Amino acid sequence: MYELIKHSAWKFKSILKSKHFSLISIKMLPLSLLKTAQSHPMLVELKNGETYNGHLVSCDTWMNINLREVICTSKDGDKFWRMNECYIRGSTIKYLRIPDEVIDLVKEDIQAKSKNRNQQQQQQNRNTNNQQNNRNFGGKNRQNQNRNRNNPNNK
Amino acid sequence: MSGTLESFVGKPVLIVSCDGRCFSGTLKGFDQLINLILVDTHERIFSSSGMEQINLGLKIIRGDNVALIGLIDEAIEQEIDYSKFSKLEPIKEVIH
Numbered sequence: 001m002y003e004l005i006k007h008s009a010w011k012f013k014s015i016l017k018s019k020h021f022s023l024i025s026i027k028m029l030p031l032s033l034l035k036t037a038q039s040h041p042m043l044v045e046l047k048n049g050e051t052y053n054g055h056l057v058s059c060d061t062w063m064n065i066n067l068r069e070v071i072c073t074s075k076d077g078d079k080f081w082r083m084n085e086c087y088i089r090g091s092t093i094k095y096l097r098i099p100d101e102v103i104d105l106v107k108e109d110i111q112a113k114s115k116n117r118n119q120q121q122q123q124q125n126r127n128t129n130n131q132q133n134n135r136n137f138g139g140k141n142r143q144n145q146n147r148n149r150n151n152p153n154n155k
Numbered sequence: 156m157s158g159t160l161e162s163f164v165g166k167p168v169l170i171v172s173c174d175g176r177c178f179s180g181t182l183k184g185f186d187q188l189i190n191l192i193l194v195d196t197h198e199r200i201f202s203s204s205g206m207e208q209i210n211l212g213l214k215i216i217r218g219d220n221v222a223l224i225g226l227i228d229e230a231i232e233q234e235i236d237y238s239k240f241s242k243l244e245p246i247k248e249v250i251h
């Protein structure tokens with residue numbers, strides 16, 4: 001019975017660690033998608049009906065965006081303006097249209113990030129283990145330190 | 156609150172925006188402000204001559220502009236033949 005519980009716990013852990021689980025648990029946020037879309041062309045429609053076509057330079061957490069090589073179209077689509085650069089306040093945006101391939105880039109980004117996080121965590125675990133080991137063998141080191149402190153030549 | 160929206164992720168949804176437009180697509184993600192990610196989006200334009208669908212692809216809709224999010228039942232959706240309806244009224248925009 002105990003073996004069975006142990007085995008199922010191990011299985012659960014391995015599921016948690018597996019790639020499939022990380023794929024399922026990916027949470028895609030609109031603003032992280034927008035961040036990934038940097039340098040891609042996009043269409044932005046404002047609440048007043050004007051549309052802006054351009055390449056995304058940067059964006060922030062308020063959805064304020066910076067576009068390059070912009071073509072602005074009036075609400076009725078009869079007037080056009082060209083400008084090198086523009087900055088759009090996030091609150092005036094109605095929606096954004098983004099190239100389809102960006103959604104795949106987000107998945108890659110998130111996976112790469114979680115991989116990095118895992119590596120960092122492993123590194124941290126290794127460090128804490130080392131610290132614990134040092135603590136275990138600390139008596140000798142501390143003696144050395146004391147000896148150094150007492151040694152006037154080290155000053 | 157947003158626990159109910161979580162259950163819509165990965166499923167086909169219909170969005171009605173504040174300006175009265177209809178978008179159908181698959182919900183890929185959302186945040187606290189109800190900004191939405193839609194993939195394979197189609198705009199449904201209703202007019203006196205019936206319904207027309209325009210493909211828009213990947214879209215981020217800002218939460219301010221969302222009036223309604225509905226889950227599409229695909230079985231029922233497939234049964235609806237929009238071409239049978241000769242007159243479909245567009246939805247009016249939200250009045251603030």
